Each structure stands twice: as structure tokens, then as C-alpha cells.
Amino acid sequence: EVQLLESGGGLVQPGESLRLSCAASSLTFSSFAMNWVRQAPGKGLEWVSAISGSGDSTYYADSVKGRFTISRDNSKNTLYLQMNNLRAEDTAVYYCAKGLQWLVNLDFFDLWGQGTMVAVSS
Amino acid sequence: EIVLTQSPATLSLSPGERATLSCRASQSVSTYLAWYQQKPGQAPRLLIYEVSNRATGIPARFSGSGSGTDFTLTISSLEPEDFAVYYCQQRTNWPPITFGGGTKVEI
Numbered sequence: 001e002v003q004l005l006e007s008g009g010g011l012v013q014p015g016e017s018l019r020l021s022c023a024a025s026s027l028t029f030s031s032f033a034m035n036w037v038r039q040a041p042g043k044g045l046e047w048v049s050a051i052s053g054s055g056d057s058t059y060y061a062d063s064v065k066g067r068f069t070i071s072r073d074n075s076k077n078t079l080y081l082q083m084n085n086l087r088a089e090d091t092a093v094y095y096c097a098k099g100l101q102w103l104v105n106l107d108f109f110d111l112w113g114q115g116t117m118v119a120v121s122s
Numbered sequence: 123e124i125v126l127t128q129s130p131a132t133l134s135l136s137p138g139e140r141a142t143l144s145c146r147a148s149q150s151v152s153t154y155l156a157w158y159q160q161k162p163g164q165a166p167r168l169l170i171y172e173v174s175n176r177a178t179g180i181p182a183r184f185s186g187s188g189s190g191t192d193f194t195l196t197i198s199s200l201e202p203e204d205f206a207v208y209y210c211q212q213r214t215n216w217p218p219i220t221f222g223g224g225t226k227v228e229i
Contacts, residue, residue, distance in 0.1 A: 044223050045158075045160075045166065045211075047217075047219040047220065050217070107213060109166075109168060112167070
């Protein structure tokens with residue numbers, strides 16, 4: 001079964017760092033762009049970042065640019081999100097999501113993980 | 123940034139009824155628009171992509187239409203499992219990819 005499994009969420013204080021991981025199983029991982037999408041409690045969906053299949057191209061929402069870094073290790077079928085200088089407004093469930101189409105960098109999302117909660121509070 | 127405005131915010135219907143959800147873009151997104159369904163405590167699920175293409179495994183009662191700036195998701199006859207929140211998403215003027223604020227379909 002094709003699936004994505006996030007990990008690494010937790011409770012941190014403002015200004016601290018956290019790294020999220022997303023392990024992919026049973027798919028040709030390196031052929032598809034991957035994304036992080038977040039959802040604050042009781043709110044809608046917000047796209048955070050994307051990375052091409054090769055990892056050569058990365059994209060960020062303005063709200064996280066300069067603080068978050070997306071990366072991937074295709075040998076391990078794993079996606080990462082390094083989050084630095086976290087703020088209260090970063091509190092959300094973070095989902096990893098797979099791009100729909102082969103070799104399209106920014107796309108629709110046809111496979112989602114179950115999400116991992118990040119809470120930023122003093 | 124392209125802003126997607128969904129209406130209504132809440133749609134109160136009964137099983138068997140037809141649901142019509144709207145998504146309006148602040149500028150043309152061509153055909154690069156998708157719809158997702160999200161149930162409480164679950165990840166979103168892709169329903170429709172490129173305006174009118176159903177994703178794998180999506181029942182035929184879900185259909186999408188529109189072009190340019192105005193789009194519609196129609197559920198022809200609501201099943202009990204269809205009561206959820208629905209989001210539209212565009213990928214045209216990227217980055218950023220943007221989502222609409224959502225429409226809750228409730229009983």
C-alpha cells in the first residue's frame with residue numbers, strides 16, 4: 001500500500017527548532033515532487049513548501065521563507081522540513097503530500113500523510 | 123498571490139439532495155484548479171483536478187466545472203459520507219499554491 005508517514009512533531013518554545021520527517025513507502029519517490037501543507041487548529045489549509053523530485057528546486061510560502069528548509073533523501077524515500085525560529089503562528093498539523101503528476105514541480109496533491117502536530121508555545 | 127474565495131461557508135442539506143459549491147479566483151487560474159474533501163481528524167483527499175477530472179476512486183456523483191475565475195463542485199446526490207469540508211486549490215501562479223477557505227457541507 002502506498003502511504004506517507006510523518007514524524008517529528010511536538011511542543012516547542014518560540015525561537016526553537018524542529019525537524020519533521022515524512023517516510024514514503026511503495027512509490028517511485030524520486031519521480032514526484034513533495035510538499036508540506038499545514039493546518040492551524042480549526043482553520044483551513046496552507047501550503048508551506050515544495051521540492052522537486054530530484055531535490056534541485058525548492059519553493060516556499062512567504063510566511064516561512066528564510067526560517068524553514070525543505071529537503072529530501074531519495075535513497076531513503078524520506079522528505080524533511082527543518083523549521084527554525086518557530087513562532088506561535090506556526091502551530092498547526094503539518095501534512096506531507098505527494099504531487100499528482102510525474103516530474104511536475106508544483107502540482108495538486110494526490111497522496112497525504114496522516115499529519116504531525118507542531119505546537120509552539122511558551 | 124491568487125486568492126480563492128469559496129461560498130457558501132456552510133451548506134446545510136439532507137442526504138439525497140444536490141450540493142453546489144463555488145470557488146472564485148482573484149485572477150484567472152486557467153484550468154489549474156482542484157477540489158479536496160476533508161473529514162474531521164483526517165487528511166484531505168483529492169476529489170477533482172484540472173477543473174473536471176475525477177481522481178482515482180472518486181465516485182461519479184462528484185463533478186467539477188468552470189474556467190478562468192469561477193468554478194463549481196457539484197455533488198449530484200449527497201450520501202451520508204459526503205458531509206465534510208471541501209477546499210479548492212490552484213497551482214497556476216505559483217508559488218505560492220493557494221487554497222480557498224473551505225465550505226462545510228452539513229446535515
